[in-house]
Amino acid sequence: xSMRGDDCSTTSTSLxxxxxxxxxxxxxxxxxxxxxxxxxxxxxxxxxxxxxxxxSFICDGKIESSQKQPTVKLRDDNYGGTxxxESSQKQxxxxxxxxRSGTGSFHQNRTNDTxxxxxxxxxxxxxxxxxxxxxxxxxxxxxxxxEHVYVNATHNRFEHSLGVAHLCHRxxxxxxxxxxQLGITEKDVMCVAIAGLCHDLGHGPFSHIYDGQFLSQVxxxxxxxxxxxxxxxxxxxxxxxxxxxxxxxxxAILASHGMEIDKNCLDKPLKQIGDGxxxxxxxxxxxxxxxxxxxxxxxxxxxxxxxxIKECIMGQPLDDASxxxxxxxxxxxxxxxxxxxxxxxxxxxxxxxxxxxQCHNTSGDSFHxxxxxxxxxxxxxxxxxxxxxxxxxxxxxKMGCRNEVDDETKSLTLNPRMLNNCNSENDPRxxxxxxxxxxxxxxxxxxxxxxxxxxxxEIYSHRKAKGxxxxxxxxxxxxxxxxxxxxxxxxxxxxxxxxxxAMLDPESYCNLNDSILDILKSSTxxxxxEAQDLIKRFSRRDFYSYVTKEEINDTNRKQLWExxxxxxxxxxxxxxxxxxNCGKKLSLNPEDIIIEKLEIHHxxxxxxxxxxxxxxxxxxxxxxxxxxxNLPEAKCAKESDYFCHIPRTFLKQTLRVYSRxxxxxxxxxHTFNQWLEYSIAGDDAPNSIVVEEHDGNNIYEGDNILExxxxxxxxxxxxxxxxxxNNNFSEVSMEARADFYDEYNLPSSQANRxxxxx
Numbered sequence: 214x215s216m217r218g219d220d221c222s223t224t225s226t227s228l229x230x231x232x233x234x235x236x237x238x239x240x241x242x243x244x245x246x247x248x249x250x251x252x253x254x255x256x257x258x259x260x261x262x263x264x265x266x267x268x269s270f271i272c273d274g275k276i277e278s279s280q281k282q283p284t285v286k287l288r289d290d291n292y293g294g295t296x297x298x299e300s301s302q303k304q305x306x307x308x309x310x311x312x313r314s315g316t317g318s319f320h321q322n323r324t325n326d327t328x329x330x331x332x333x334x335x336x337x338x339x340x341x342x343x344x345x346x347x348x349x350x351x352x353x354x355x356x357x358x359x360e361h362v363y364v365n366a367t368h369n370r371f372e373h374s375l376g377v378a379h380l381c382h383r384x385x386x387x388x389x390x391x392x393x394q395l396g397i398t399e400k401d402v403m404c405v406a407i408a409g410l411c412h413d414l415g416h417g418p419f420s421h422i423y424d425g426q427f428l429s430q431v432x433x434x435x436x437x438x439x440x441x442x443x444x445x446x447x448x449x450x451x452x453x454x455x456x457x458x459x460x461x462x463x464x465a466i467l468a469s470h471g472m473e474i475d476k477n478c479l480d481k482p483l484k485q486i487g488d489g490x491x492x493x494x495x496x497x498x499x500x501x502x503x504x505x506x507x508x509x510x511x512x513x514x515x516x517x518x519x520x521x522i523k524e525c526i527m528g529q530p531l532d533d534a535s536x537x538x539x540x541x542x543x544x545x546x547x548x549x550x551x552x553x554x555x556x557x558x559x560x561x562x563x564x565x566x567x568x569x570x571q572c573h574n575t576s577g578d579s580f581h582x583x584x585x586x587x588x589x590x591x592x593x594x595x596x597x598x599x600x601x602x603x604x605x606x607x608x609x610x611k612m613g614c615r616n617e618v619d620d621e622t623k624s625l626t627l628n629p630r631m632l633n634n635c636n637s638e639n640d641p642r643x644x645x646x647x648x649x650x651x652x653x654x655x656x657x658x659x660x661x662x663x664x665x666x667x668x669x670x671e672i673y674s675h676r677k678a679k680g681x682x683x684x685x686x687x688x689x690x691x692x693x694x695x696x697x698x699x700x701x702x703x704x705x706x707x708x709x710x711x712x713x714x715a716m717l718d719p720e721s722y723c724n725l726n727d728s729i730l731d732i733l734k735s736s737t738x739x740x741x742x743e744a745q746d747l748i749k750r751f752s753r754r755d756f757y758s759y760v761t762k763e764e765i766n767d768t769n770r771k772q773l774w775e776x777x778x779x780x781x782x783x784x785x786x787x788x789x790x791x792x793x794n795c796g797k798k799l800s801l802n803p804e805d806i807i808i809e810k811l812e813i814h815h816x817x818x819x820x821x822x823x824x825x826x827x828x829x830x831x832x833x834x835x836x837x838x839x840x841x842x843n844l845p846e847a848k849c850a851k852e853s854d855y856f857c858h859i860p861r862t863f864l865k866q867t868l869r870v871y872s873r874x875x876x877x878x879x880x881x882x883h884t885f886n887q888w889l890e891y892s893i894a895g896d897d898a899p900n901s902i903v904v905e906e907h908d909g910n911n912i913y914e915g916d917n918i919l920e921x922x923x924x925x926x927x928x929x930x931x932x933x934x935x936x937x938x939n940n941n942f943s944e945v946s947m948e949a950r951a952d953f954y955d956e957y958n959l960p961s962s963q964a965n966r967x968x969x970x971x
Contacts, residue, residue: 307471307485307487307488307489308488309471309485309488309489309490309491310489310490310491311490311491311494312336312337312340312490312491312494312495312496312498321333321334321335321336322334322335322339324375326372326375326376326379327368327372327567327570327571328376328563328566328567328570329376329379329380332375332376332378332379333379334375334378335403335497336498337403337407337495337496337497337498337514338378338406338407338410340470340490340495341407341410341411341466342375342410344466344469345469345723346414346462346465346466346469346719346723347371347374347411347414347466348371349414349723349726350369350370350371350374350413350414350416351369351371352369352726352727352728353369353370353371353416353417353418353420353726353727354366354367354368354369354370354419354420354727355368355369355370355372355373355420355564355567355568356368356420356568356571356572356672356673356678357419357420357421357422357678357682357685358419358420358678358681358682358685359420359572359672359673359675359678361677361678361681361754361756362675362677362678363571363572363672365571365572365574366568366571366572366672367571368567368568368571370413370416372567373413373563373564373567374409374410374411374412374413374414375410376563376567377409377410377412377413377550377559377560377563378406378407378409378410379406379409380409380559380562380563380584381405381406381408381409381549381550381559382402382403382405382406382409383584383585384549384559384584384587385397385401385402385405385406385546385549386402387584387585387587388545388587388588388589389401389402391588391837392588392589392837392838394838394839394840394841395543395545395589395841396542396543397543397546398511399497400496400497400511400512400514400518401540401543401546403497403514404514404518404521404522404525404539405525405546405549405550407522408521408522408523408525408526408550409525409549409550409559409560411459411462411463411466411522411526412456412459412525412526412550412551412560413455413459414458414459414462414463415455415456415457415458415459415460415461415462415716415722416455416458416459417455417458417716417722417725418725418726418727418729419682419685419727422682422685422686422689423455423689424453424454424455424716426682426683426686427686427689427690427713428449428453428713430686430690431449431690431693431713432449434690445706446710446711446714447710447714447717449713449714450717453716455716456526456527456528457716458716458722459526460523460526460527460531461716461719461722462719462722462723463519463522463523464719465719465720465723467483467519468486468487469489470489470490470495471485471486471487471488471489471490471492472484472485472486472489472490472492472495473486474516474519474520475516476516476520478516479515479516479517479520479538480510480515480516480517481515481516482495482507482513482514482515483495483514483515483516483519484516491507492513493507493508493513494507494508494513495508495513495514496508496512496513496514497512497513498512499512517538517539518539520538520539521537521538521539521540522539523539524537524538524539524547525539525546525547525549525550525551526550526551527551528547528550528551528552528553529553529601530601535601536601536602543646544602544645544646544647545589545645545646545647545648548647548648549648552648553596553599553600554594554595554596554645554647554825554826555595555816555822555825555826556662556816556817556822556825557583557648557658557661557826559584561661561665562580562581562583562584565579565580565661565664565665565668566579566580568668568672569664569668572671572672579664580657580661580664582654582657583650583654583657583661586650586651586653586654587648587649587650588648588649588650588651588829588834588837589646589647589648589649589837589844590646590647590649590827590829590837590844590845590846590847591644591645591646591647591844591845591846591847592644592645592646592647592649592827592846592847592848593643593644593645593827593846593848593849594643594644594645595824595825595826596825597643600643600645602643602645603643644846646841646844647827647847649826649827649828649829649847650826650827650828650829650847651828651829651830651831651834652828652829652830652831652850652854653831654828655823655828655850655854655855656855656858658823658826659823659855659858659859660858662815662816662822662823663815663860665815665816666813666814666815666860666865669813670813670865674811674813676759676762676869677756677759679759679809679869679871680756680757680758680759680871681751681756681757683757683807683871683873684747684750684751684756684757685730685751687747687873688730688733688744688747688748688751689712689713689729691741691743691744691747692712692733692741692744693711693712693713694711694740695738695740695741695744696711696712696732696733696736696738696741697709697710697711698710698711698712698715698721698724698725699720699721699724700718700720700721701718701719701720701721702718706718709721712725712729730748730751733745733748734748734749755875757807757871757872757873758871758872758875758878759869759870759871760870760871760872760878760881760882760885761869761870761882761885761886762867762868762869762870763867763868763889764865764866764867764868765866765867765868766866769893770893772892773868773889773892773893774810774866774868778808778810779803781808781868782803782806782808783803784888784892785801785806785881785884785885785888786801786802786803786806788884788887788888799876799877799880800880801877801880801881801884804873805872805873805874805877805881806870806871806872806873806881807870807871807872807873808868808869808870809868809869809870809871810866810867810868811866811867811868811869812864812865812866812867813864813865813867814863814864814865815860815863815864817863818863818864819863819864820863821852821859821863822863823850823855824849824850826849826850827847827848827849828847828848828849828850829845829847829848833845870882870885
């Protein structure tokens with residue numbers, strides 16, 4: 214027993230000694246770690262001081278100069294490994310990630326579409342789509358307020374942009390495969406598709422109301438006086454278009470990924486300015502990806518590529534340049550997104566099909582053959598007076614230039630074929646490489662432009678939708694002096710920018726969409742009271758009322774079209790005609806009347822738009838495999854080949870009248886009809902006519918019931934027929950006018966007035 218006790222005591226003593234030794238070692242280690250941590254912190258601070266002073270410092274046992282950028286290893290979640298990324302900042306390296314890899318082809322992600330059934334997007338395009346600037350398009354309806362007329366017209370610009378990108382890729386890919394001698398690369402195909410994807414990024418709320426009616430009225434009324442201090446509000450750009458805002462939003466998307474366009478290094482990857490995507494890996498991923506090596510130069514998107522994308526959206530060189538910078542040797546690629554020659558582009562092909570399907574429930578995609586059967590050939594310029602290449606052709610001809618591309622500068626000179634086809638310096642017919650079509654699509658081309666005319670007449674310029682658009686415009690005008698939108702420069706604009714200046718800042722413009730009405734309605738700003746009252750009226754669908762119209766279809770009515778809208782309103786109000794509505798006397802005021810000058814055409818106003826297209830007969834299609842300089846010349850089609858399909862006129866001009874006050878519709882209708890007759894005849898309108906209304910249908914004067922006079926009645930009168938057949942408006946026509954008023958039971962005072970003039 215004692216031996217056992219001794220053994221236990223010995224064992225316990227050894228255990229205590231062991232625990233004490235472990236504690237001493239632990240304390241020693243802690244103190245050593247603390248000393249190490251302290252020394253490491255001192256080392257880092259000292260290295261930071263030397264880096265700022267320009268001295269050398271020791272890092273991880275290696276001496277590195279502060280002038281050299283540190284190299285940092287970052288983990289790539291997409292690959293599960295690490296890669297080296299050099300930072301352009303001196304204080305800390307950027308946190309960069311590579312573009313997600315895949316099969317390297319365009320077809321990676323798939324989404325359903327109501328028009329094209331299926332649309333496929335690559336990883337590069339998803340980096341654009343998955344940004345707040347592009348997702349904003351979900352909140353912009355393609356047709357604005359047209360949903361109040363066609364209830365299914367609720368599609369947005371997000372799906373339209375995807376559709377245009379799909380069509381642009383398909384058309385460019387077909388050209389690349391069918392005509393390899395053109396030298397179209399896979400990166401060219403991607404750039405054109407991105408241009409189609411981003412072409413509508415700069416659209417404002419409610420379709421074209423923002424960049425059309427709203428901004429024009431802001432300029433006209435000089436809203437700067439009402440907004441506040443001019444020094445704190447930027448000036449409104451002159452002739453601003455939504456394409457300019459699209460370019461601004463592209464820069465904002467690149468900045469959100471830590472990149473920007475470097476105009477000093479056009480053929481190198483984008484400039485790295487912050488955290489985000491690595492510019493060296495931003496492009497078309499190769500089939501086999503090396504985690505350590507950047508993409509090949511023909512796969513990565515450079516600054517020149519993004520300038521090319523912007524030029525495709527604008528349809529012209531940037532900054533008033535004399536030639537394209539992106540792809541000057543492939544000028545036909547600029548005709549795909551926005552065609553400056555004929556107007557036949559994939560933007561229209563998509564929204565024609567999409568709008569018809571949503572509003573008229575048609576099949577959609579009825580013009581897909583234009584993407585499938587298109588080819589590139591030589592053709593004479595359709596708009597030499599507006600074409601920048603034709604403007605510079607005479608000067609280049611004197612210098613004896615040729616159409617060649619410098620591999621280093623990518624600059625373009627003119628082709629001898631273009632110069633030899635000019636008989637004189639004033640000859641406007643110059644040859645371009647352009648998108649052309651087989652002659653079998655001649656009639657289909659005319660149908661395309663007829664569809665444009667019909668859609669503008671039935672959908673885009675619907676009289677009910679136009680009344681709603683004018684109300685939206687008034688809401689924005691009344692809210693503009695009092696509402697502010699947050700900007701990315703709070704130092705310069707601490708209170709934000711007005712609605713009319715939101716397109717000057719990407720963050721402000723990103724926050725401006727169709728939900729602006731809900732924001733204004735819920736605001737507690739007392740200055741928005743008038744705008745909120747109009748919003749409540751808009752919510753009840755009590756839009757501005759359409760009154761009447763007058764089509765300008767003869768010489769006598771051309772003088773009406775030449776009058777200014779404000780002049781017409783002034784003449785209508787100066788007549789001082791009155792209307793008695795249930796004992797309440799009403800009179801017209803300038804703010805009650807809206808005059809719209811509506812022009813609907815087939816694409817080129819009075820000109821046949823098919824004349825701007827170039828076609829090739831079937832017998833010459835085999836020549837499309839020749840070298841670029843030997844490609845055939847496509848020609849303008851003869852009108853005799855499609856004579857039965859040509860409309861009688863290509864331009865329709867109409868004067869429309871709207872009333873902001875519903876109670877004054879009848880008064881405005883009769884006032885306009887009377888003014889119209891006097892204006893056509895060239896006489897002065899009477900100073901005062903009192904019209905009393907006793908019910909909603911008939912007009913009374915004394916004991917005589919007067920039926921309302923319509924435009925159709927006026928157009929069928931002997932007065933008009935005699936006036937058209939008699940150039941000298943004589944006393945006989947004056948008598949006819951008096952008889953006309955007697956026949957239609959119009960006020961006797963007007964008939965007597967004409968007889969007194971005999």
